[in-house]
Every structure is written in C-alpha cells, then in structure tokens.
Amino acid sequence: MYENMKNEILKKGGKIHLNCKVLGIKTKNKKAYSILTDKGEYQADIIVSSAPFREMVCSLDELDKDITDLASKLKFRNTILVYVEADSETKLFEDNWIYVHSPHVQTGRITNFANWTKDLQCGRKENILALEYWANDDEKLWNLSDEELINIAKKDLIDSALLKPQDIKRSFVLKLHKSYPVYERGYKENLNKIYTALDSFSHLYFIGRNGSFKYNNQDHSILMGLACADKILGKAVNLWHINTDYDYQEDSHIPESAANDKR
Numbered sequence: 074m075y076e077n078m079k080n081e082i083l084k085k086g087g088k089i090h091l092n093c094k095v096l097g098i099k100t101k102n103k104k105a106y107s108i109l110t111d112k113g114e115y116q117a118d119i120i121v122s123s124a125p126f127r128e129m130v131c132s133l134d135e136l137d138k139d140i141t142d143l144a145s146k147l148k149f150r151n152t153i154l155v156y157v158e159a160d161s162e163t164k165l166f167e168d169n170w171i172y173v174h175s176p177h178v179q180t181g182r183i184t185n186f187a188n189w190t191k192d193l194q195c196g197r198k199e200n201i202l203a204l205e206y207w208a209n210d211d212e213k214l215w216n217l218s219d220e221e222l223i224n225i226a227k228k229d230l231i232d233s234a235l236l237k238p239q240d241i242k243r244s245f246v247l248k249l250h251k252s253y254p255v256y257e258r259g260y261k262e263n264l265n266k267i268y269t270a271l272d273s274f275s276h277l278y279f280i281g282r283n284g285s286f287k288y289n290n291q292d293h294s295i296l297m298g299l300a301c302a303d304k305i306l307g308k309a310v311n312l313w314h315i316n317t318d319y320d321y322q323e324d325s326h327i328p329e330s331a332a333n334d335k336r
Contacts, residue, residue, distance in 0.1 A: 098131025105277035123284035140270040143263045149251035153206040155226035160243040178229040180204040219246040254286045
C-alpha cells in the first residue's frame with residue numbers, strides 16, 4: 074500500500090523527502106503554510122500531520138499557552154518488535170497472535186504471520202514470529218542493543234515451550250518510538266480542549282495514532298486518512314470522532330457522527 078502511494082505521488086510530479094526530522098508546523102493567522110525540518114523549511118498549501126501529536130501541537134506559535142501546556146503533558150509508550158524465523162513445520166498455535174500474561178517471560182504478545190495467510194511464507198516452511206515488548210524512553214529494555222533484545226526473545230520462546238533452541242534461525246529488531254498513546258485520568262477532557270483549539274486552524278489536519286493521540290488500529294488510521302481527504306474536498310467530517318478512544322475494543326465501530334458532524 075505504501076509503495077503504491079509513493080509511486081502515485083511520484084507519477085503526479087510530487088516529491089518525497091526521506092530522512093527528514095519534522096520539527097514543527099508554522100502558521101500565520103491560524104492558517105498552516107509550512108513544515109520545519111532539520112533539512113530546512115517546506116512550504117505547503119495543506120498540511121496533514123501523522124507525526125507525534127504532542128510535538129506538533131506544541132510547535133504551533135499561535136496556540137494559547139494553556140493548550141500547549143496540556144499537550145506537553147501527553148505521553149507515549151514505545152514498542153519493540155523482535156522478529157524470529159522459526160524452522161518448524163508444526164502449527165505453534167491456532168490464533169494469528171496470542172497475548173502472554175506469564176510473569177516468567179517479558180514478551181506481551183506473539184504473532185505468527187503464517188496463520189494470517191500462507192502467502193506470507195513465500196512457499197517456505199519456516200514460520201515468522203514477532204514478539205512484542207513495550208517500554209518508556211528511560212527504561213532499560215528500550216535502551217538494550219539488538220543482540221540483547223534478540224537473546225531475550227529467544228529465551229521467551231524457549232521458556233514458553235513454543236520452540237526449541239535448534240528451531241530458531243534468523244532474527245531482526247524493529248523499534249517503534251511513541252507507538253502507544255498513554256491514557257491518564259482526565260485525559261479525555263484535556264484532549265477535547267486541545268482538539269477544539271486545533272479546530273480554529275485552517276489547512277491543517279491531524280491523523281493516525283501518533284498524529285491525533287488516538288488508540289487507532291490500522292483500519293481506523295486508514296479510514297482517518299480517507300476521511301481527511303473528504304474533509305479537504307469540502308465534506309462535513311469530524312476526524313476526531315473516528316474510533317472514539319473510550320469506546321475502543323477490538324470490535325469497535327465507527328460512530329455515525331464521524332461522517333456527519335460538521336465540527
């Protein structure tokens with residue numbers, strides 16, 4: 074999907090800037106007009122941000138200080154993914170993923186991609202597992218080396234009796250910074266104040282889990298992107314109402330107001 078988006082952008086004459094750290098958003102008379110990065114400033118007619126919500130909101134000079142103070146208190150938690158290639162033809166478990174509650178291992182969730190579709194195995198017998206870990210910036214786990222994290226994942230798989238040492242082949246670590254919004258007591262009221270203040274800006278949209286501080290699944294985030302395009306085209310859409318956080322469950326639905334609210 075992302076490759077198709079890239080190709081469509083390039084085909085239409087657009088440019089994609091890689092390895093740029095977004096530092097903030099500039100506005101004038103509450104109209105967004107440029108993005109600040111460590112590689113320079115980029116002018117824009119419309120800005121759609123999926124960058125970490127806290128940093129982008131706090132970069133808005135025209136936002137009242139009481140709102141940026143609220144935004145500065147928002148917190149994210151990080152995810153560590155350790156991918157393991159398992160040389161095992163047996164079905165390790167029935168589900169696509171399993172949650173792990175045992176105090177004897179550190180992983181919280183294990184996904185077996187072979188259970189999604191055999192196409193992901195590309196004709197090979199090996200299973201590709203992803204072990205998930207969560208940590209804050211200042212926690213020891215987040216700052217471990219890839220080798221140390223891989224050793225933890227291997228131990229978790231062996232201690233949980235899912236794999237034998239000889240079954241484990243290649244491994245790879247991916248760290249996702251600020252992947253989960255942290256909900257604290259009173260967050261809904263404070264977040265709604267921020268959302269209301271942001272509605273006073275034009276040509277500026279916030280989408281995605283990171284970008285809007287909403288516990289979105291991928292399907293919610295894709296829907297948010299599609300709804301944002303509709304909103305840019307003039308349709309009455311309330312992006313903030315897509316996947317209302319406190320109604321979230323694995324089977325949550327999209328409120329009718331997401332399509333009809335003119336806010």
